[in-house]
Amino acid sequence: MMSDLRTGDRLAAASKPESYFEVLDSRLHAGSIQIFDSERHESRYVDEARMRVAISEGSLVLHRKGMPRVSIAAQYENDALHDQVRVLTYALRRIDEIREQRGVSFDAAIPLVRDAYGKERAGQLLVRPFPSRATLYRAHRNQRLGLPVLKGDRNKGNSTARYSKELVEFVEEVIESEYLVTESKWTILDTTKYIDREARRRGLHVAKHAISRKFVCARIRDLTVDAEYDRMDPLDRVAGKSYAKKRIRAAFPFARIEQDALHLPFVVRTSHGVARTVYLVLAIDVCTGYPVGWHLVIGSPREMDSLLCLEMYLTPAKGARFSELGILHTLNIFGTPGQVIFDNGPETKGGRIYRLERLGMDVKHCKAKEAQGKPFIERLNRSLKEALQRLPGCTRFEGKDGARDPEALGEELMTVEELEKWIVRWLYEDWVNSPLARHRWDELLVDSLKGKTPLERLTYQTEEMGQPITMPPPRHEWMAALFEHELCALNAHTGIALKHGFRYKGEAISYLLSKYGDRAELHVVYNPDDFRQAYVYEGSDLPLVTLTHEHVRPDTPAWTFAEAKARFDTGMDNWTAPDAKVQFEHDMDKAVTGNGKASKRKTRSKREENKETVQRSKDNSAIQRAIDRPLSAAAPFGPVPWINPSLTAEDHLPHDISYDAAPLMNIVNRNTGEKLL
Structure with a gap:
């Protein structure tokens, strides 16, 4: 019995094409076929049924000589190809039937099948012509080799590479060193032109046609699946290329709160002047989508601003703020959340943020710029900016913050209080009453959940389902913790x-x-x-x-x-003491220190003390040597001193010489001769 696997077929794992099994003998021996294992470098028999299962599951891929690179099934958009395959398959099947019935050759059966094909489709419109004899022979040969009868247009083209291996390696080297680097200034066009010039200079490309941009792009795709990711700043990659693996769900209100500081694209008036750096610290309940707290900040937010927003949903402070802004919103929900999600901004890195765990909360910090770590607050932030961008003072234009200057355009700026009122009104009048797609899907798939908007969902879960909101911490515990x-x-x-x-x-x-x-x-x-x-x-x-x-x-x-x-x-930086005070302190210091007592000698270091001790020892040794060896009056050598007999003994004694009467000498510069003294 023969297996459908053919001699020369290779079976390799999809991720390891270099490790393969090659069929040496397709004949079955007790249900096994002989293969060559490239990893072990040995020939052995394996169970043919297990190989079939592996091919079916996709763990092994069949590589056969002549197999098309792109299968017929993958060319799903080519309807003409599928029609032609259908006609060829029909023709080959009818030829095999006639050959078996009449005992004729393949060539003799072709006219008979052609006539039958024409009679069966007589009167039909848009009938595909019967394949030619050459086409039928090629299809018959492919069928016998276990190959598709046709390969399709996507398998056309040169089977050999257009450019040399050395040129391809040079192109990939340039792409990796110049283009696929962080914040590279090279564009695709710059890279292509440089490659063409340098390849010609090195003799790697001598053809008249230039190296195409399409070829360079193909090599980039071979080197990386995302060139934009490789060229981005590492700090921006998380935000720009992050994705969610699974949807985050919270079972009940206040199970998970997400909080974030949002830069608002607004220029506003304050009592101190015009402010261009405005932030909003905002928090949302993940289960319902209901905003639970906010705090508007002029300038960059700090840890205290995060805590003030947190206080909005840990205490009933939100109700008082509603009254101050004149907003009629009766629901004032607050309690202790099970988990609070922050990012890694400077306003969330203080010790008091971590001490929230003492109140029974699970505090979690996402990676920097990881939007998928807190997707619900990010979605709320985007909706807020899009909803308020028509207000005066907004710098947002065509989806980009800071793209317009409202002051230069002559817009009348809002006050910071007016901006906060618009924000709170949108949150608790528009957003909480807007249907959310995730709530609509919950209503469709889960019978026990109702409410399309954040307010409806919160009301249903707390009032209809009776899900409680955790109690807020006592004031003294809140203060003791933070x-x-x-x-x-x-x-x-x-x-x-x-x-x-x-x-x-x-x-x-x-x-x-x-x-x-x-x-x-x-x-x-x-x-x-x-x-x-x-x-x-x-x-x-x-x-x-x-x-x-x-x-x-x-x-x-x-x-x-x-x-x-x-x-x-x-207040003390520019203050100087009056003269009377300075004089009094001076007199006091003088009276205290000038009392006749010798000032305390400065303490010597060990090095100085040792140096002085050595010097005194040397001096004492010199004195002792002088005592031991006094000067001798007798001349030890030389001629006998001459003595004048006419002189007295006193005249022979040495006398002191005085230079008082000697004239003064001039002192001059030895280089210039200029008189100094």
């Missing part, structure tokens, strides 16, 4: 002193002194974003005791501790 902690001593005169020397007192000082006594160490918490007050934490079952800075007034701004300290120190 405020800074410090152990401070209670003082009856100064109160409680925190960092930078800020002192806090108040009516509650008498309560604390009566309960804990003077000098008692207390647990103090304070908001680093507001220096005006500090709080004494007495336990989870007692409220916080509030103390106020001793110099704060009711209208004092809520500066951060760092800002308050900087402003306090700024």
